[in-house]
Amino acid sequence: MKTIRLTESELIDLIEKVITEKKKKKKDRCHRCADQSYGSETSAYKSGAMVKCRQGKIWKGKKC
Numbered sequence: 001m002k003t004i005r006l007t008e009s010e011l012i013d014l015i016e017k018v019i020t021e022k023k024k025k026k027k028d029r030c031h032r033c034a035d036q037s038y039g040s041e042t043s044a045y046k047s048g049a050m051v052k053c054r055q056g057k058i059w060k061g062k063k064c
Helices: 008-022 029-038 044-055
Strands: none
Touching: 029 044
């Protein structure tokens, strides 16, 4: 087995990186609107709608 030598600061950075990766990311407004319109399953229609929403072309006044 290989041994890896890390400094204390490198170890702290590595631990912080692992902790932040495990946190669940919140869905943005466009993702929530697309979920309501197209369901929770992934689809090309849903992806396209999210892109249009992020460009500001659809769902401007919709509250999600």
